[in-house]
Amino acid sequence: MDKRRGNIKGQVTIFVIIAIMIIVLGTSYFIFKDTFFQEKIPPTFEPVEAQFLNCLQEKTETGIKIIESKGGYIENPPFIPGSSYMPFSSELEFLGIGIPYWHSISGNNLPINQVPTIDEIQGQLANYLDREIQNCGFYSFSQEEYLIKKGVPKTEVLIKDQSVKVFTKMDLSMQKGTEVSIVKDHQVEINSELGSLYKNAVEFYNFENKNMVLENYSVDILRTYAPVDGFDLSCSPKIWNANIIFDTLKNATEANFITLKNSGEKSDYFNLEIPIDSNVRILNSKDWPSTYEVEPANSPVLVAKPIGNQPGLGILGFCYVPYHFVYNLRYPVLVQLSQKGEIFQFPLSITIEGNLAKKVEVETISDTNVNLCDESPTSVVTVNLVNSNGNPINGNISYNCFESSCNLGETKNGKIIEEFPQCANGKIIVNSEGYKENSHIFSTVQNSSTTITMDRIYEKEILLNIKNNLKNEKAIITINSKDSSEYHTIVYPEEKKILLSPGNYNIQVYVYDNSSIKFEATTIRQCVDVPSGIFGVIGVTHEECSTINIPEENITNVLVTGGNYDAFFLEGDLKSNKILKISVERYNTPKSLQELQIIYTLVEAKNLEVEFV
Numbered sequence: 001m002d003k004r005r006g007n008i009k010g011q012v013t014i015f016v017i018i019a020i021m022i023i024v025l026g027t028s029y030f031i032f033k034d035t036f037f038q039e040k041i042p043p044t045f046e047p048v049e050a051q052f053l054n055c056l057q058e059k060t061e062t063g064i065k066i067i068e069s070k071g072g073y074i075e076n077p078p079f080i081p082g083s084s085y086m087p088f089s090s091e092l093e094f095l096g097i098g099i100p101y102w103h104s105i106s107g108n109n110l111p112i113n114q115v116p117t118i119d120e121i122q123g124q125l126a127n128y129l130d131r132e133i134q135n136c137g138f139y140s141f142s143q144e145e146y147l148i149k150k151g152v153p154k155t156e157v158l159i160k161d162q163s164v165k166v167f168t169k170m171d172l173s174m175q176k177g178t179e180v181s182i183v184k185d186h187q188v189e190i191n192s193e194l195g196s197l198y199k200n201a202v203e204f205y206n207f208e209n210k211n212m213v214l215e216n217y218s219v220d221i222l223r224t225y226a227p228v229d230g231f232d233l234s235c236s237p238k239i240w241n242a243n244i245i246f247d248t249l250k251n252a253t254e255a256n257f258i259t260l261k262n263s264g265e266k267s268d269y270f271n272l273e274i275p276i277d278s279n280v281r282i283l284n285s286k287d288w289p290s291t292y293e294v295e296p297a298n299s300p301v302l303v304a305k306p307i308g309n310q311p312g313l314g315i316l317g318f319c320y321v322p323y324h325f326v327y328n329l330r331y332p333v334l335v336q337l338s339q340k341g342e343i344f345q346f347p348l349s350i351t352i353e354g355n356l357a358k359k360v361e362v363e364t365i366s367d368t369n370v371n372l373c374d375e376s377p378t379s380v381v382t383v384n385l386v387n388s389n390g391n392p393i394n395g396n397i398s399y400n401c402f403e404s405s406c407n408l409g410e411t412k413n414g415k416i417i418e419e420f421p422q423c424a425n426g427k428i429i430v431n432s433e434g435y436k437e438n439s440h441i442f443s444t445v446q447n448s449s450t451t452i453t454m455d456r457i458y459e460k461e462i463l464l465n466i467k468n469n470l471k472n473e474k475a476i477i478t479i480n481s482k483d484s485s486e487y488h489t490i491v492y493p494e495e496k497k498i499l500l501s502p503g504n505y506n507i508q509v510y511v512y513d514n515s516s517i518k519f520e521a522t523t524i525r526q527c528v529d530v531p532s533g534i535f536g537v538i539g540v541t542h543e544e545c546s547t548i549n550i551p552e553e554n555i556t557n558v559l560v561t562g563g564n565y566d567a568f569f570l571e572g573d574l575k576s577n578k579i580l581k582i583s584v585e586r587y588n589t590p591k592s593l594q595e596l597q598i599i600y601t602l603v604e605a606k607n608l609e610v611e612f613v
Helices: 001-033 047-070 118-135 194-211 213-225 242-256 571-575 593-605
Strands: 091-094 097-100 104-107 111-113 148-149 155-159 163-176 179-191 229-232 240-241 279-283 289-295 301-304 320-323 326-339 342-353 378-386 396-401 405-409 415-421 426-431 438-442 448-453 456-468 474-481 488-491 497-500 503-513 518-520 522-531 541-550 552-553 556-569 582-586 610-613
Touching: 047 118, 047 163, 047 179, 047 194, 047 342, 091 342, 097 179, 097 342, 118 155, 118 163, 155 194, 163 194, 179 448, 194 213, 194 326, 194 342, 213 242, 213 326, 213 342, 240 242, 242 289, 242 326, 301 320, 320 405, 378 426, 396 415, 405 415, 426 448, 438 448, 456 474, 456 488, 456 503, 456 571, 488 497, 503 582, 556 571, 556 582, 556 593, 556 610
Parallel strands: 104 342, 378 448, 456 582
Antiparallel strands: 091 097, 104 111, 148 163, 155 163, 163 179, 229 320, 240 301, 279 326, 289 326, 326 342, 378 415, 396 405, 396 426, 426 438, 456 497, 474 488, 474 503, 503 556, 518 552, 522 541, 582 610
16 A cells, blocks of 8 residues: 555656646747747748848948937937027038037027937937838849738847947748748848947047037137237227128138147147047038127227327327227037048037137036027026115016016015026126116026115215326326226316216226427338138248338327226215315326336326225
């Protein structure tokens, strides 16, 4: 009895082991059938699969070319328009193709960052192939009585440094006569530098964003080909045509950027020295969207007036024309990186403000609109207006974001809560009767609040005390705010009152006497180095000389004294009945050119005495 039971137990154990083996083998088949048990394609259908793989390869190569030509994109991000202030839209049109900027500035000054990740590039190429596979046809086989059907493809892409691998799952059903076959997995590998080029492009972008290499070259071009600051020896005004300056800058930018490279000696001015393996070319075109501005200029004509031929400053032989112009330039460049015949390109925006390279913080902005006042996204902003004592006052509030100016209304009891258009570094403008206009840089990209203090305006009387003075002397008094654009000039003694508010000021005084000095005619020869060479490339110059004939001149009002002083006016002094007294010691009236030169030098260095009395 025990023996039979032992046999039964042994038999059960054997059956259990066999069942487990069947389950394991069955599971293994379904798991590894594509790897170890993949059915070989019958010879009848091998040409069909080969043609499909050829088509898949061609589609992949086309997709790679599109990605390389469009900065990593096949489908562009949503289009964002530019404005006349910021000419960059979200795309640069090049040879009829819209290439998304990797970095740009929207019409209302919000940074746009559109650098695609490698995962996004792989995903775009996979989606592109899923669509394009539908166009892979088998016309020649249909003529040979093949029945071929394609299922729904699902593609994955892996981009490596020197290759692109494509894995497509799709039922490719093939039948000819009674013979049938289905191929589910399809794979191709393309030799391509896409991965390496993309890595180099990101390295270039990061290097440029950190060091502003292209912006610094732009500043060099500006200072080489345009009047920025300096002086010329001349007693005649110097005049430039702004439109001609801008055309010159556009031509020079186009010519010099194409000269930039990433090779050669370290001392080579045009060697970018960016630590990447790809060859580099930078393109710019004068026909691409751009803005060129210069200040001060109320018209296309720039004028620099001479110093030395005004009444009282007629220092013949020392006439000179100082000039200082401030430029704001915005234009795109197209960066092209190449390896083994493949070119990867992406555009960047270049911004020069106030003659300096502008560094813009990089962040992703998904939605912007240049029509700020009516259609832009808004943020709720609270503005509190107070005087210097902290008491609330009322005023009119507007918000400027470059070309858009939105009037938001009046405060009530010193406060306004209003929806402001979203803008980075816009400007709140406040006007209140009896107070100096105040502007406050403020970003409204999120709900926020701010308090603005207004300075009251006071009318003050000026008393000019000229020690050792004579009769018939006149003075020009200029009081220039160092905190704002406030600028006051009076002719003393005809004018004696001026409007001031608390703050920092620079006071300048020039006192003239009704005397006469005669200067003989003279001639000055002036030579300067000017750019030349093929395409006006930086570094090539030649000397040009000109002769300046200065005619005989009679000076009837000569400078006898003056000076300057930096002052800070407190509200307590301005609101009192005190008079602003300015004292200066008079020199002897000059009788010769040499004496006038000495007085002019003394006036430039002399400090005034300023006090409230």
